[in-house]
Amino acid sequence: MSGGRGDQDVYGTAEDVHLRIDTSKPHTARVWNYWLGGRDNYEVDRETGDQIRALHPGIGEYARADRRFLREAVTYLAREAGIRQFLDIGTGLPTADNTHEVAQRVAPESRVVYVDNDPIVLVHAQALLTGTGKGSTHYLDCDLRDVGAILERAAETLDFGEPVGLILLGVVIFIEDDEEAHGIVRQLLDALPSGSHLVLSHTISSPGMPDVDDAVAFWNANGTPKLTQRTPEQIERYFDGLELLEPGVVSCSRWQPGSSLGVPDVAMFGGVGRKP
Numbered sequence: 272m273s274g275g276r277g278d279q280d281v282y283g284t285a286e287d288v289h290l291r292i293d294t295s296k297p298h299t300a301r302v303w304n305y306w307l308g309g310r311d312n313y314e315v316d317r318e319t320g321d322q323i324r325a326l327h328p329g330i331g332e333y334a335r336a337d338r339r340f341l342r343e344a345v346t347y348l349a350r351e352a353g354i355r356q357f358l359d360i361g362t363g364l365p366t367a368d369n370t371h372e373v374a375q376r377v378a379p380e381s382r383v384v385y386v387d388n389d390p391i392v393l394v395h396a397q398a399l400l401t402g403t404g405k406g407s408t409h410y411l412d413c414d415l416r417d418v419g420a421i422l423e424r425a426a427e428t429l430d431f432g433e434p435v436g437l438i439l440l441g442v443v444i445f446i447e448d449d450e451e452a453h454g455i456v457r458q459l460l461d462a463l464p465s466g467s468h469l470v471l472s473h474t475i476s477s478p479g480m481p482d483v484d485d486a487v488a489f490w491n492a493n494g495t496p497k498l499t500q501r502t503p504e505q506i507e508r509y510f511d512g513l514e515l516l517e518p519g520v521v522s523c524s525r526w527q528p529g530s531s532l533g534v535p536d537v538a539m540f541g542g543v544g545r546k547p
Contacts, residue, residue: 297494300363300389303441306334311391319494327486332524333537337472340523340541341440342368344470347516347543349377352468354436356429360386360415360459361442370438371408379405384425386411415442416451418458434466441539444474444498449505456509465546471509472523472541476500483538503540513544 297319301312305320312320324330348354355378359370362385374381383406387393393412409428413421422431429435437459446452460469476484484500491497507520518526520542524535 298389298391299490299494299496299498300387300392302494303334303363306330307338319490322493323486323489326489327482329482329535329537330486332535333539336522336524336537337441337539337541338368340472340526340539341370341438341470342373343527344541344543345370345373345436345438346377348436348468348470349374349381352434352436352466352545354434354468355381356433357381357383357436357438358386358421358425358429358459359383359438359440360421361439361445362387363389363392363441371406374436375406381406382428383408384411384428385409386413386415386421386425388412388414415446415455418455422459422462431462432464434468435463437463437467437469439469439471440541441472441474443471443509444500445496447497447499449501452499453508460513460546463546467546469510469513469544469546470541471506472539473506473509474498474500475503475506475538475540477502477538480538506540506542510542510544513546516543516545 294313294315297316301316302320302323304310305312305317306324320330327333345357348357354374357370357374362370370385371381371383374383385408387410393410407428411421411424413424415421439456439459443452443456446455456469456471460467474483474487487498487500503520507515510520520540522536523539523541524537526541526543
């Protein structure tokens with residue numbers, strides 16, 4: 272079955288979805304969309320985005336680097352690792368080079384399931400996240416914490432007997448407790464077979480980037496949902512038991528298999544690991 276799912280029991284009516292959109296507070300998905308040059312945001316998001324950019328002028332590159340990391344990682348999984356199934360949790364608002372677009376350029380038969388619980392993402396996903404004729408693209412309205420529901424519903428599209436690319440970009444940051452966050456990632460990985468890959472990115476705290484800490488503090492005081500920074504060493508823990516691909520857990524601006532790009536670091540680190 273191609274295209275996005277439109278079942279009312281999954282999504283509710285369009286009116287129900289729009290009622291869930293709170294335009295009185297900035298939301299991370301919409302602010303991120305603004306930094307990436309998108310139009311799916313409100314004045315409150317743009318004002319907050321500009322205030323954060325004043326505290327951390329490099330925030331636009333921060334967002335673009337995470338997007339490049341997604342493109343590089345998914346291309347590698349589809350082309351080099353032969354992955355044909357992707358579970359992308361915390362997808363955010365659709366922009367250019369979404370997971371299904373990247374994967375299906377390499378392998379048109381790729382199947383992709385997106386998961387998010389932001390109603391504005393839902394509205395756009397129904398319209399924009401459509402697959403090729405050979406592949407399929409589906410959307411689930413679920414919270415990252417509800418691992419059982421994600422796996423049960425994703426299994427309607429994905430075959431968990433075959434390797435899966437698990438995409439967790441900038442989403443574990445919204446789980447404050449370290450053990451809970453690690454446990455969620457482990458539960459997801461435990462459900463996937465050998466040959467599956469984890470692609471994960473996370474905001475870092477760094478003594479060399481004090482403006483990042485200021486920007487995060489401002490966001491947590493004004494935006495929703497609040498986020499948690501972690502050190503690169505803490506991020507590496509998510510890859511425990513996996514075969515971590517080169518160049519390891521690094522700035523998303525420098526992640527590319529077999530090379531190190533000569534570009535400045537950003538405070539979003541990512542890595543890719545293979546389940547043995």
